[in-house]
Amino acid sequence: MVKATKDQVDQSTKGTRPKTRDRILQVARELFNEHGEANVTLAHIGEHLGISEGNVWYHFRTKNAVISAxxxxxxxxxxxxxxxxxxxxxxxxxxxxxxxxxxxxxxxxxxxxxxxxxxxxxxxxxxxxxxxxxxxxxxxxxxxxxxxxxxxxxxxxxxxxxxxxxxxxxxxxxxxxxxxxxxxxxxxxxxxxxxxxxxxxxxxxxxxxxxxxxxxxxxxxxxxxxxxxxxx
Amino acid sequence: MVKATKDQVDQSTKGTRPKTRDRILQVARELFNEHGEANVTLAHIGEHLGISEGNVWYHFRTKNAVISAxxxxxxxxxxxxxxxxxxxxxxxxxxxxxxxxxxxxxxxxxxxxxxxxxxxxxxxxxxxxxxxxxxxxxxxxxxxxxxxxxxxxxxxxxxxxxxxxxxxxxxxxxxxxxxxxxxxxxxxxxxxxxxxxxxxxxxxxxxxxxxxxxxxxxxxxxxxxxxxxxxx
Structure with a gap:
């Protein structure tokens, strides 16, 4: 099991909609798989989620942090x-x-x-x-x-x-x-x-x-x- | 065997120094191996050989042509x-x-x-x-x-x-x-x-x-x- 993060704890108490952090990780993984990690930026990830790059940045300061997660x-x-x-x-x-x-x-x-x-x-x-x-x-x-x-x-x-x-x-x-x-x-x-x-x-x-x-x-x-x- | 190119024919008649085309291919292969193909340009290849990008271009119009060769x-x-x-x-x-x-x-x-x-x-x-x-x-x-x-x-x-x-x-x-x-x-x-x-x-x-x-x-x-x- 993935260690429960604050987001996931919130999620389990609040409802079924995946939290932004989890959605970022999932979309990033899919984009990296499809296009190669080198060709994908935090901006692309935000775009695919329909959120601002700043919102992505709030959760992950660098692409490296996304990859590590x-x-x-x-x-x-x-x-x-x-x-x-x-x-x-x-x-x-x-x-x-x-x-x-x-x-x-x-x-x-x-x-x-x-x-x-x-x-x-x-x-x-x-x-x-x-x-x-x-x-x-x-x-x-x-x-x-x-x-x-x-x-x-x-x-x-x-x-x-x-x-x-x-x-x-x-x-x-x-x-x-x-x-x-x-x-x-x-x-x-x-x-x-x-x-x-x-x-x-x-x-x-x-x-x-x-x-x-x-x-x-x-x-x-x-x-x-x-x-x-x-x-x- | 690699199909003999004009360069290789010249080489066999003229002497032992590898021709530019062959040197480009060798250096390109080494740089691609070491840094990943996406991170290497024709300019890098020329730089490593001590020749101009134009000289590289004379032999190969695109990086794709180098890769194909x-x-x-x-x-x-x-x-x-x-x-x-x-x-x-x-x-x-x-x-x-x-x-x-x-x-x-x-x-x-x-x-x-x-x-x-x-x-x-x-x-x-x-x-x-x-x-x-x-x-x-x-x-x-x-x-x-x-x-x-x-x-x-x-x-x-x-x-x-x-x-x-x-x-x-x-x-x-x-x-x-x-x-x-x-x-x-x-x-x-x-x-x-x-x-x-x-x-x-x-x-x-x-x-x-x-x-x-x-x-x-x-x-x-x-x-x-x-x-x-x-x-x-």
Whole structure:
């Protein structure tokens, strides 16, 4: 969860209309995603909201402050995503759900991941935070793999776990970008999310134990063909 | 090979000093990589070369023309890379070499791959060519996997080949970007290239046949440990 700000507390007591601060963050994120962060100013954001640049400025003094706030949103969502599901990885539907939400986050916050060069050169605080978050996610994936090995679902040699975790993270991180570049795709679709999950599954599939295959078979009718092939 | 231009023909007859056109392309590529294409002008390029903007303009009328020429370089190198090695994939050292050069190309031309948003919005010809090249590389990888399966080195179920190929391409394409974001790495190192190759190997390793393991063992002393683990 995003830490409750004064605005959000006000919102919950006053009614359903999103507060200006939240609307600024949402519109900024959409404009950054669509046009690239470098091409969007505080004035553009105000214009899109039908409010003055001064009103935007009242909430955020610089574009950097907007970006930092958006980054904090992403970070909070990634952490919430991780905390909610890690105990239930044996349930494949939970895992599927975790991955689906992961891909959606990558799409919703894609400018943060895509516009690397800007952070590295001009906004080093964002860059440092991005690196820290990347490392956090990596550790999460490693731990999840270890858990699945301990549960007897996967059998990955210990020394290979960081390598497999890195491949999973890279596919998760860049899948959406890849879909766009390969197909000139303008929007994320449920199909591309499902295909991304299939890509991730194919990385861990060869390491499934017989128990793992059994669990997958029980919870996921999609896998019948794969299991038949892998067991052959 | 890049199609020989008038400059290059002149160069081969006159001596070893690189011609202005080639120097423009090299400096432009380096500046685009370092600062982002959007932040570099023809004037900057001239300044770095110690020549006038007019002299740059004599060779390239627009920045878009520079980018297109750089893209043609990358395309030619990717194609040369593919043509040279595809028949020798059984020789693991050749495969290693192919991958190493692949990662180096990703690094040398990284702005082309990284600054997606610019091509999608403002330079759609570059974007279209990038998509076409991506598809070409993907088909090459699929064919290489099929060849390795036919040679009895890999055993990948037919329907999984496109999925495995896509994972290999994504790791190859984004590895350098990942290294930068994870470690704030400023330069590509031989170590990061070697690690990238390790990531790719771990994707195909589970599909190695006994023959494949034997060939790897013979040609690549690095794999002893992996083979021991995988055969266990």
């Amino acid at each position: 958006i980054f904090m949103e992403l970070k909070a969502k990634v952490q919430a995503n991780q905390q909610r599901d890690v105990g239930d990885l044996r349930q494949v539907s939970q895992l599927q759900d975790l991955l689906t939400r992961g891909f959606h986050l990558m799409w919703e916050y894609r400018f943060l991941l895509r516009d690397n060069i800007n952070w590295a050169v001009a906004q080093q605080d964002v860059y440092a935070q991005l690196i820290a978050l990347t490392n956090q996610v990596h550790i999460f994936i490693e731990n999840a793999l270890k858990l699945l090995c301990q549960s007897g679902i996967l059998a990955i040699p210990e020394w290979q776990i960081p390598i497999v975790a890195t491949n999973l993270w890279i596919i998760n991180r860049y899948w959406i970008d890849y879909c766009q570049t390969r197909n000139g795709q303008e929007q994320i679709t449920e199909q591309s999310v499902q295909e991304g999950i299939e890509q991730l599954r194919s990385i861990v599939f060869p390491y499934l134990t017989p128990l793992g295959r059994q669990i997958l078979n029980r919870s996921d009718p999609m896998n019948t063909e794969e299991n038949a092939t892998n067991q052959a | 750089i893209f043609m370089e990358l395309k030619a190198k990717v194609q040369a890379n593919q043509q040279r090695d595809v028949g020798d994939l059984r020789q693991v050292s050749q495969l290693q070499d192919l991958l190493t050069r692949g990662f180096h190309l990703m690094w040398e031309y990284r702005f082309l791959l990284r600054d997606n948003i610019n091509w999608a919005v403002a330079q759609q010809d570059v974007y279209a060519q990038l998509i076409a090249l991506t598809n070409q590389v993907h088909i090459f990888i699929e064919n290489a996997l099929k060849l390795l399966c036919q040679s009895g080195i890999l055993a990948i179920p037919e329907w999984q080949i496109p999925i495995v190929a896509t994972n290999l391409w994504i790791i190859n394409r984004y590895w350098i970007d990942y290294c930068q974001t994870r470690n704030g790495q400023e330069q590509i190192t031989e170590q990061s290239v070697q690690e990238g190759i390790e990531q790719l190997r771990s994707i195909v390793f589970p599909y190695l046949t006994p023959l494949g393991r034997q060939i790897l063992n013979r040609s690549d002393p690095m794999n002893t440990e992996e083979n021991a683990t995988n055969q266990a």
